[in-house]
Amino acid sequence: MGNSYINNTSNITNKKIHAVVDCNNFFVSCELLFAPHYQGKPVVVLSNNDGCVVSRSNEAKSLGIPMGAPAFKYESVFQRSNTKIFSANFRLYGDISNRVMKIIKDHFSETHIYSIDEAFIDLSGFSPQKALKSCRALKRKIEKWTGIPISIGIASTKTLAKVAIEIAKKNPKHNGVLSFVNIEDISLYLKRLDVKDVWGIGRALGPKLKNFGITNAYQLRDLDDKLINRFFNVNGRKTVLELNEIDCTTHSVESHKSIISSRSFGKPVSKINELKEAVSQYVSKASRKLRKNKLIARTVGVYIVTNYHKKNQPQYRNSTKIKLLTSTDYTPTLIKAAIKGLEEIYKPGYLYKKAGIVLLDIRKNDDAQYSYLENKQKKREDKKQNYMKIIDKINNKWGSYTMKTLSEGIKKSWKMRSQQKSKAYTTSWDEILKIKI
Amino acid sequence: MLQTKKNKKIKIPLFTSTIKAGFPSPASDLVEQELDLNELLIRHPEATFFVKVSGDSMKDANIFTGDILVVDRSKEVQNNNIVVAIIDGEFTVKRYRKIGSNIFLIPENKKYNSVKITNNNDFQIWGIVTSIIHQT
Numbered sequence: 001m002g003n004s005y006i007n008n009t010s011n012i013t014n015k016k017i018h019a020v021v022d023c024n025n026f027f028v029s030c031e032l033l034f035a036p037h038y039q040g041k042p043v044v045v046l047s048n049n050d051g052c053v054v055s056r057s058n059e060a061k062s063l064g065i066p067m068g069a070p071a072f073k074y075e076s077v078f079q080r081s082n083t084k085i086f087s088a089n090f091r092l093y094g095d096i097s098n099r100v101m102k103i104i105k106d107h108f109s110e111t112h113i114y115s116i117d118e119a120f121i122d123l124s125g126f127s128p129q130k131a132l133k134s135c136r137a138l139k140r141k142i143e144k145w146t147g148i149p150i151s152i153g154i155a156s157t158k159t160l161a162k163v164a165i166e167i168a169k170k171n172p173k174h175n176g177v178l179s180f181v182n183i184e185d186i187s188l189y190l191k192r193l194d195v196k197d198v199w200g201i202g203r204a205l206g207p208k209l210k211n212f213g214i215t216n217a218y219q220l221r222d223l224d225d226k227l228i229n230r231f232f233n234v235n236g237r238k239t240v241l242e243l244n245e246i247d248c249t250t251h252s253v254e255s256h257k258s259i260i261s262s263r264s265f266g267k268p269v270s271k272i273n274e275l276k277e278a279v280s281q282y283v284s285k286a287s288r289k290l291r292k293n294k295l296i297a298r299t300v301g302v303y304i305v306t307n308y309h310k311k312n313q314p315q316y317r318n319s320t321k322i323k324l325l326t327s328t329d330y331t332p333t334l335i336k337a338a339i340k341g342l343e344e345i346y347k348p349g350y351l352y353k354k355a356g357i358v359l360l361d362i363r364k365n366d367d368a369q370y371s372y373l374e375n376k377q378k379k380r381e382d383k384k385q386n387y388m389k390i391i392d393k394i395n396n397k398w399g400s401y402t403m404k405t406l407s408e409g410i411k412k413s414w415k416m417r418s419q420q421k422s423k424a425y426t427t428s429w430d431e432i433l434k435i436k437i
Numbered sequence: 438m439l440q441t442k443k444n445k446k447i448k449i450p451l452f453t454s455t456i457k458a459g460f461p462s463p464a465s466d467l468v469e470q471e472l473d474l475n476e477l478l479i480r481h482p483e484a485t486f487f488v489k490v491s492g493d494s495m496k497d498a499n500i501f502t503g504d505i506l507v508v509d510r511s512k513e514v515q516n517n518n519i520v521v522a523i524i525d526g527e528f529t530v531k532r533y534r535k536i537g538s539n540i541f542l543i544p545e546n547k548k549y550n551s552v553k554i555t556n557n558n559d560f561q562i563w564g565i566v567t568s569i570i571h572q573t
Binding site for chain 1: 481482483484486487488489490491492494495500505510511521523526527528529530531561563
């Protein structure tokens with residue numbers, strides 16, 4: 001795994017401390033901030049594309065509505081229980097997320113944003129008491145400033161911090177913050193966590209482990225070396241080590257790699273549609289490289305430039321970067337971003353000589369690194385992966401527009417009874433909260 | 438007018454940067470920064486939200502229909518603050534007053550009555566109004 005190092009924590013003064021911060025029911029919480037009359041009621045947020053449940057209030061969870069559930073399947077449950085349905089409003093969620101993350105970063109320099117609603121903080125150097133106190137203060141601040149409830153788990157490894165946060169979320173007596181570094185023996189906590197809920201244990205592995213009598217995190221921690229090697233690849237072994245308080249932090253979580261794909265045109269191009277087609281092909285090529293190396297990217301850069309050797313012709317060059325909400329290797333998403341960037345920088349009336357794209361913010365496509373939300377959508381993603389394999393072959397022959405058509409074919413269409421997208425309360429002046437006073 | 442004694446050595450500082458010919462601008466040494474409304478009105482961006490109001494219950498506080506309020510959630514409420522509050526699930530904007538252990542939400546218009554917050558009310562302060570943007 002390249003740059004990983006393993007830190008033995010037997011030296012107490014050098015003890016590593018990791019915290020994980022996670023927003024509770026994040027999308028729903030964003031909606032409730034501006035629609036407080038739904039507090040205490042069942043609320044769900046549905047994704048735009050295929051009407052899956054992507055966030056639930058605690059009351060909706062109690063109704064047994066699972067994460068990732070197809071909305072049409074639960075229509076009667078929604079009706080019976082008067083569940084409030086929101087269509088996903090990513091402009092709002094992205095902005096609120098930025099606020100939460102900024103507050104965390106302003107407090108702790110070693111913050112690593114993991115997803116739209118989750119961040120890791122390296123608190124090594126803090127005493128256990130100070131770590132706990134600071135995290136409690138952070139929680140109070142985030143909730144007051146943004147209105148978003150959060151939970152925090154603190155432990156000597158990231159995997160254990162994730163165990164702590166799962167327990168903090170389930171048991172209100174912890175008041176949303178649970179620290180393992182102040183506790184001598186965490187066995188009782190580990191026994192309470194189902195093995196499938198351990199960070200790094202994929203869906204397939206959970207049942208396999210249970211067949212061997214490994215049902216909780218405690219048993220997983222104490223797993224025999226031989227069995228570890230039998231069940232796990234290098235990522236899984238990291239999980240077990242981290243449960244044993246051996247820190248397996250890799251330095252290159254956010255690597256400095258980038259993938260560039262570009263080409264000079266034989267004949268100069270001036271129409272945006274031709275540039276779009278070229279850019280789409282470059283993205284396809286680059287994302288094939290991503291998938292081949294098991295990587296995912298979060299930012300797409302686009303650039304276009306005229307021929308600087310033709311001094312008598314008008315000159316223009318420009319570039320831009322589009323950052324995605326979550327890292328991906330899914331070509332249509334990357335193409336969409338590149339096209340958006342191109343539309344931003346394109347100027348008519350110029351003869352473009354070259355266009356290119358660059359994929360940035362690249363990291364390993366590690367199953368363990370899926371956020372909670374992504375984990376539940378994993379089944380759909382796996383389906384997408386299979387399509388991508390076919391598409392990779394087709395793409396060589398037919399070009400990127402074929403992929404667009406295929407992806408639209410995957411979507412289910414379901415007329416939602418009460419489809420409602422809330423306003424962009426924080427990013428559009430026309431849509432700010434209106435109050436009658 | 439500098440005066441020097443004869444035969445006394447005088448140290449002359451060497452200029453470390455080139456001197457351009459021509460009359461120097463009196464403004465060139467000043468740090469130039471444009472006036473920024475964000476800097477004036479938004480102290481805590483992560484905690485700041487905007488709200489548009491309609492209605493006349495706060496007209497005596499110079500809040501009129503169409504005005505945009507700058508709301509700061511980071512501040513602790515103080516007596517007489519204008520607040521955005523939620524009563525029983527509904528948003529409102531009123532002046533906050535605490536007398537003893539009693540909380541009142543007071544309109545700024547004689548047409549309306551104050552509201553006393555009781556244990557039966559579900560009450561939260563959503564944020565403190567720090568500025569009122571009224572466009573003419």
